[in-house]
Each structure stands twice: as structure tokens, then as C-alpha cells.
Amino acid sequence: MINLFLLGLPGAGKGTVSEQIVDKYHLTHISTGDMFREAMANETKVGLEAKSYIDKGNLVPDEVTAKLVEERLAQPDIKNGYILDGFPRTTVQAEMLDEITKRLSKPLTKVISLEVKEDILVKRLSARFMCKKCGATYNKITKMPKEKDTCDRCGSHEFYQREDDKPEVVKNRLEVNEKMNTPLKNFYQAKGLLTTVNGEQTPEKVFESVDTVLSDN
Numbered sequence: 001m002i003n004l005f006l007l008g009l010p011g012a013g014k015g016t017v018s019e020q021i022v023d024k025y026h027l028t029h030i031s032t033g034d035m036f037r038e039a040m041a042n043e044t045k046v047g048l049e050a051k052s053y054i055d056k057g058n059l060v061p062d063e064v065t066a067k068l069v070e071e072r073l074a075q076p077d078i079k080n081g082y083i084l085d086g087f088p089r090t091t092v093q094a095e096m097l098d099e100i101t102k103r104l105s106k107p108l109t110k111v112i113s114l115e116v117k118e119d120i121l122v123k124r125l126s127a128r129f130m131c132k133k134c135g136a137t138y139n140k141i142t143k144m145p146k147e148k149d150t151c152d153r154c155g156s157h158e159f160y161q162r163e164d165d166k167p168e169v170v171k172n173r174l175e176v177n178e179k180m181n182t183p184l185k186n187f188y189q190a191k192g193l194l195t196t197v198n199g200e201q202t203p204e205k206v207f208e209s210v211d212t213v214l215s216d217n
């Protein structure tokens with residue numbers, strides 16, 4: 001059973017490598033960012049609460065986020081394992097996750113950190129755009145849809161740029177996340193769970209490196 005936490009700054013390639021991992025290992029991908037965006041689109045209570053934080057690039061309060069994650073991890077579809085993406089963001093959340101996974105008997109088995117320099121992240125994020133319907137992620141430089149103006153995944157023709165990928169927010173978002181990343185890595189290093197992977201490689205090479213870590217049990 002692989003229960004993975006994928007760590008990396010926004011734009012490090014967590015979404016892309018998650019798709020490749022899901023294809024091979026059939027794990028359930030749990031992205032708190034995706035869950036919040038869906039909740040905002042559906043204007044649920046959680047979505048409305050989260051919006052004011054997310055649009056500024058700040059973190060949603062821990063209690064709200066941890067509850068969302070616990071409810072998701074408790075679902076019966078998580079039978080082959082899971083990939084957590086975007087949670088935990090802080091050591092406080094990491095402690096909360098420990099408690100949650102203990103309660104559910106689904107402990108983390110691996111932590112992989114995708115390492116990418118900040119100037120590359122800024123370039124990647126400002127070129128990123130999403131499918132309005134299914135949330136699939138594209139990039140003006142590295143990953144255009146195969147057929148012009150058509151989503152590879154769902155066939156929709158409408159795209160948008162995330163509010164928090166706009167240049168004025170990206171810098172704050174990276175700073176907020178960067179400050180928290182080091183203690184988080186130390187936390188999992190101390191538990192003997194952490195492996196770092198160079199996220200500046202091509203998507204194929206990144207997946208190769210991640211796959212090596214995952215198949216080493």
C-alpha cells in the first residue's frame with residue numbers, strides 16, 4: 001500500500017506527476033486546492049469561507065482544511081492508497097494529519113518533495129491556465145492542449161487563469177508557502193519518510209525518478 005504525501009511549491013509539478021502516479025498505481029489523488037476550487041465553484045459553505053483567503057494567496061484556516069481532508073480520507077474509494085497534494089502545508093497541519101491517519105488507520109508511507117527554483121516557478125505559474133469545466137491544468141509554454149482550444153480530458157472549449165496565478169498574487173503565494181516548506185521537510189526527514197526529487201527535469205524524467213522511489217518498498 002502506498003500512501004504518499006507529495007510536497008512542493010506551487011508550480012513544482014505536483015498535479016502533473018500525480019496524474020502519472022494515478023495512472024500506474026491507481027491511488028486516489030487528494031488535492032486540497034482542487035477540493036477548495038470545486039467548493040468555490042459550487043458555492044458551498046466551505047467554498048464561500050475559503051474564497052476570501054484563496055483569492056489573496058493566503059492559507060485557509062487549519063480546522064477547515066483538516067476537516068475537509070479527514071472527510072475525504074474516510075471515503076471507501078481509497079483502497080489502493082492515496083496521494084496527498086497541497087496538505088499538509090505546515091507542521092501544525094502535519095501533526096493534524098498524523099492524528100487523522102491514526103484514527104483512520106491509513107498512515108503515510110512515503111513523502112516526496114519536488115524541488116524547483118523560485119524563478120522557474122514564477123515563469124511556470126504565470127503561463128498556467130485551466131479548463132473551466134474539469135480543472136485540467138495546461139501551460140502556454142510546456143503543455144498546450146493537443147487539439148487547439150479543446151481540453152484533452154473533457155473536450156470543453158473554455159479555459160481560465162486561476163485568480164491566484166496572476167502575477168500580483170503569485171509572489172505572496174510563493175513566499176507564504178516557501179517559509180513553511182523547510183520545517184515541513186525537516187519534520188518528515190526526522191521520521192525517515194522524505195525523499196527529494198529534482199522537479200526541473202522534463203515531466204517524463206520527473207516521473208521516472210518518482211517511480212523509482214515508489215517502487216522501492
Ligand code: AMP
Binds near residue numbers: 034065089164
Ligand atoms: P493549491 O492549488 O495547492 O496551490 O491551493 C490553492 C489555495 O487553496 C492555496 O493558496 C490556499 O489558499 C488553499 N489551500 C490549499 N491547501 C491548503 C492547506 N493545506 N491549508 C490551507 N490552505 C490551503
